[in-house]
Amino acid sequence: MFRKATTSVNKTLLSGFITLFSSNMFAAWDDLNMTEGVTAISKEVFDLHMLIFWICVVIGLVVFGIMFYSMFAFTKKKNPSPASFHENTKLELAWTVVPFLILVFMAIPASNTLTKIYDDTEGDINIQVVGYQWKWQYKYLEDDIDFFQNLTTDWDEIYNKTPKGEFYLEEVDEAVVIPVGKKIRFLITANDVIHSWWMPDFAIKQDAIPGFINTAWTIVDEPGTYRGKCTELCGKNHGFMPVVVKVVPQDEYDAWVKEKKEAAFRMAELTEKEWSVSELTERGEGVYLKNCVACHQVNGQGITGIFPKLAGSDIVLNDKARNIEILMEGVQGAAMQSFANQLSEVDMASVITYTRQAWGNADNGDGEIVVPKDIVEYKKPKV
């Protein structure tokens, strides 16, 4: 209904533009309203939205109707001598009381839905969600699964060098996987600044605040892949930290959990392996493109005055120890954060090796590589 109403308004308003732009413009009318979502709560929120919307439309039609009637019927030409009334207590009382009653009528379902959203009973699965500049971390508290979710859209797509894919800016390296029909409780917090975790299809939007836990819950009955975004300005790449949740049947979920645990085990084995320079740089390039390019850029040149360049940097060239330290500890007071808890030993070693090999750094500096064992060594206490 909303679609039909707005279509006609817009066709008149924008007929001039139709010739200007592509003709498939009106193809996606479904995209112009709030999503109904896939949970009982999101459907209730949608109904509430439509209810208030239609109440506003009706009030608008009445008020603007009288207004436009007056504008046409009482022009100076048609009504040269204006009336002289200027108050009417009964009328004024009426249009104070009636809107109040309408508001009460709106407030009742709204309060009911809100109370349902504030259900604080236990969840079947608890997932801690941590906002970082500019990615999400998910920790499955019962199953000890822990991973980061990064945007995978290529920077070349963003900078218009290659065509944009279907899920431009809405695709990630690893989706949050949850089973259907289970109550999932999200414990939302942040690592640095305030972020906000928004999943429109579940009608969840909760701010992620450093030091504090906010909770949200959902039960999803329809399997599928759902896409959301960060909705609190959190710095430079606020627009580039999407959320993707994949809802799967229970058995698929169990298989995923098993697979994640095995992967963690394999990673531990990788750390022990002997690595060659080319293996490390190859892996390191992938890690770099995922975690570092946003600031240090593809060519390692950084951004003058804000993000230091790595190509030709003295530390990257000749100071392996400090190089490791910066990635492990971050740089206080600067945008550089600690990656110690974000990258595995293997990824940490390979990305450092990559930066020490790429952009001619190997030729200009000592060319020393870093292997996973160095990182393990670093993490051991030194007294």
Place this chain on the structure above:
Amino acid sequence: MSAVIESHNHDDHHHGPAKGLTRWLYTTNHKDIGSLYLWFSFAMFLIGGAMALVIRAELFQPGMQIVEPEFYNQMLTLHGLIMVFGAVMPAFVGLANWLVPMMVGAPDMALPRMNNLSFWILPFAFFILLSSLFMEGGAPNFGWTFYAPLSTTYAPPSVTFFIFAVHIMGASSIMGSINVIVTIMNMRAPGMTLMKMPLFVWSWLITAYLLIAVMPVLAGAVTMMLMDIHFGTSFFNAAGGGDPVLFQHIFWFFGHPEVYIMILPAFGIASHIIETFSRKQLFGYASMVWAMASIAILSFVVWAHHMFTVGLPLAAELFFMWATMLIAVPTGVKVFNWVTTMFKGSITYETPMLFAIAFVVLFTIGGFSGLMLAITPADFQYHDTYFVVAHFHYVLVPGSIFSIMAAVYYWIPKWTGNMYDERLGKLHFWLSFVGVNVTFFPQHWIGLAGMPRRIPDYALQFADWNMISSVGAFLFGASQILFLFIVLKTVMGGKKATPEVWEGSRGLEWTVESPAPYHTFTTPPKVS
């Protein structure tokens, strides 16, 4: 909008303005200072508007084309700050300076020298704010709401200059409001009781009290930020036992009344214009006053509706939802009064009336979306999306800014003695009207469809309407050049205006000549 250009035989017992630049630097004349405020605000409107166009140009298509995300964030921050503190607020102060003394029959503002000071510190504040664009690390990039810790621990070094600028703006606003209140409370012409005051005066009296109440709170908030950044306190830093959410509470305790500071004077203006061009006395004067007062009082108990997603307890969410919905009642009363004023009137459609009618309609649309935003569960979906952007631009652009333009067209014959060009004025109105709606209406949809605000790039499904919105923005922006031209043309010359200017005009300012003499009401008029 200089008041007096040619010499008049208006009065014989007072000096005219000084000559040259010193007239403007040292002036204590409320009309001169009003003009300064208005020109300053127009300059800021163009600068802030240019920044909006940078934003809209970047959003014309998906992908990063024109600016980097970092600079984009600086643009949206400065756009917000400049439009709120540099364009809308000074414009209303300018109108208050020009009109309040004439409307209450006072010779000038109560504190003319402070009036001069409160204007002349403003350019410094904005010079400091704008110069931060050229500092290392760039200008403030944390949004006009400057939430901690993005604006403290993670802020660029220029944040200190930003804080200083906000302090100066605050001082200017506070001095301006003290001046307005003292003038209104103590300098009304004999016989002008409070309930006989013109509505613009009433709206400004309430606005000034709001400013006195909340600008010091803003000053407190930025002072706490300053201490956190430089003196190691932890007001907003969780590590030291502070709380980033506390910042939001303090900010919105200021911020929500601030929103009404930017709309109450518009209510006053619309009331005068609709009354004049309907040639019928305003309907429900007393209820208009009460409505404004209740809106002002309610504005202190609704701040957390900006924070429904920070994790408030259920009881707080319910309270702030109900309190916010309640604001619809007095706002509705005002709209009904305006419509009833037009009913059985004898209406003509000069430019000020067109702007005022557009104000009523489009502000009401902004009010509807505001009511929708008040519904907490639905707000979980609307919050921080383009739906919110559409909402507050509907109340601020065709709301506040249209009312300011309406006021300029309405009173400029009084200020300059010349009629503006009606044909051009109407052209300006229609271009602005179309531009505003094409810009902001589609933003409701892209917001509902899921586009967050404050992002420099977006997913492909939002592309079409962003493009249209950008086209509208450039249309609206370009039509303001026409506005500048119309105003300049009117200042230079034009059909001479009569003292009453409009057929249906009511109020003391229409009893003096056009242009208004440099000094008016040196002997107070009698109000019956």
Place this chain on the structure above:
Amino acid sequence: MNEGSKKTIRTLCFAVLGMFTFSFALVPLYNVFCEVTGLNGKIELRATNVKNIEIDNGRDVSVQFVSHNNEEMPWTFKPSEDNIQIKTGKYHTATFYVKNTTNKRMVAQAIPSVAPSNAAAHLKKLECFCFEQQELAPGEDALLPVRLIFDDELPSSINSVVLSYTIFDVTDYNDVEFTQHHNDDHHHDDSHHDGHEMEPSI
């Protein structure tokens, strides 16, 4: 200027000063408000007097411990047990393992948060490592205790509570003794804004 105007100006100036003071008064007011209502899941950062809330026949509550390292905090920080079952009105002691993995002395502050937030008002702590800052030498580790109890007023809908601790590096905010380490510590010189390549090499 007449007397009336002067009086108005005086009143308004006081109002401005008053509101400025009020903005600062909001800080303690807000903290009290938070502690009373459990807003933000905030709990008191000091031991409470909990003499009379011990009871014998409390109901079961599961407590889930969550730890998080805030940015730039490289320590190991983990609950000894992820999940415990306790009864309301009974004391329980839980521990967190913490280890300074760096080669410098550091000071940490843990900040607690409770979810759901309406449980916060009913959680009392007799002893908590979050009441004070924790200083560890390089390589040093420790088991940090928290002794907690839920009063019996805990809303019946709540059967499971999450108690989260975030540790922050507060070394830089710290005492003079520490400043010495700090000064000959090259990672913490003041040129960080200029980025890596501006730093002196070792």
